Amino acid sequence: MNCYDYPQYWDLAFADETAQECEFLIQCAQKYITGDVNRVLEAGCGGGRLVVALAARGYDVTGYDLSETAIDYLRQRLENEGLQANAIVADMQSFVAVPLVDIAINTVSTFRHLLNEQAALAHLRVMAESIRSGGLYIIGMHLLPPDADLEDEESWEAKDDSAKVTMRLTVVEASRENRLEKLRFDMTVEDVASQERGPREFSSEYPMRLYSATQIQELFSLVSEFELIEVYDYWYDISEPQPLDDRLGDAVFVLHRR
Ligand SMILES: C[S@@+](CC[C@H](N)C(=O)[O-])C[C@H]1O[C@@H](n2cnc3c(N)ncnc32)[C@H](O)[C@@H]1O
Known part of the structure; x- marks a missing residue:
């Protein structure tokens, strides 16, 4: 996904x-x-x-x-x-x-x-x-400053009339040697139209250069x-x-x- x-x-x-x-x-x-x-x-x-x-x-x-x-x-x-x-x-x-x-x-x-x-x-x-x-x-x-923690996480919520999204970003792996981190996006979505089904979860990981x-x-x-x-x-x-x-x-x- x-x-x-x-x-x-x-x-x-x-x-x-x-x-x-x-x-x-x-x-x-x-x-x-x-x-x-x-x-x-x-x-x-x-x-x-x-x-x-x-x-x-x-x-x-x-x-x-x-x-x-x-x-x-x-x-x-x-x-x-x-x-x-x-x-x-x-x-x-x-x-x-x-x-x-x-x-x-x-x-x-x-x-x-x-x-x-x-x-x-x-x-x-x-x-x-x-x-x-x-x-x-x-x-x-x-x-990524040289002395910063390699692990990092942030999350926030946003909503409008049709949906509420909770986004969480987590660094799941990182290496200063090869200059790459793996960043996971976890997105929880509550659609007004699909409330009966409850929240949906989307998650993906992307490699990013440091x-x-x-x-x-x-x-x-x-x-x-x-x-x-x-x-x-x-x-x-x-x-x-x-x-x-x-x-x-x-x-x-x-x-x-x-
Ligand atoms: C972090 S999102 C930012 C989207 C948008 N700029 C914003 O500020 O909301 C990164 C976007 O870059 C696109 N992307 C990643 N690698 C790409 C590439 N090589 N060429 C074009 N788009 C790329 C992804 O598909 C994704 O939509």
């Missing part, structure tokens, strides 16, 4: 973040980009909570994801809401946007699905081909088309850039396309 194939519940679980992430993208565009910002690209967009929110704000948005189910769901959602956006099944290692975009975003550790340096570099290079000179690539991801502050800096330095210009945390406060050091757990990198 793949939790990413239930985008309606995934999007609900992360719905509280969406407005803040959109606002941050807009503030970054204002702070760092000269000229018009119209075209936005999201890599690994899942069910498209950000694609929908950005399209509703008038941007020309493209979102792509490996999951056909997620992209079908996004297309349907766009149609239902009378919005226009491009929703494409594609791989982060090879997708190149045509025409060039002004700004691109990659949220909630999606980048860590690229499991080795070769894959991560391939992605950064196709993103460099997709973003215009002077544009930005914003990447949000969890870092990065310390130094390791991500080293990776970015290998792609000369991008310059890391500023770092934030998950508070998304544009007036409070953060130092990139081992105190930072959740990082948002702002890469400038040279």
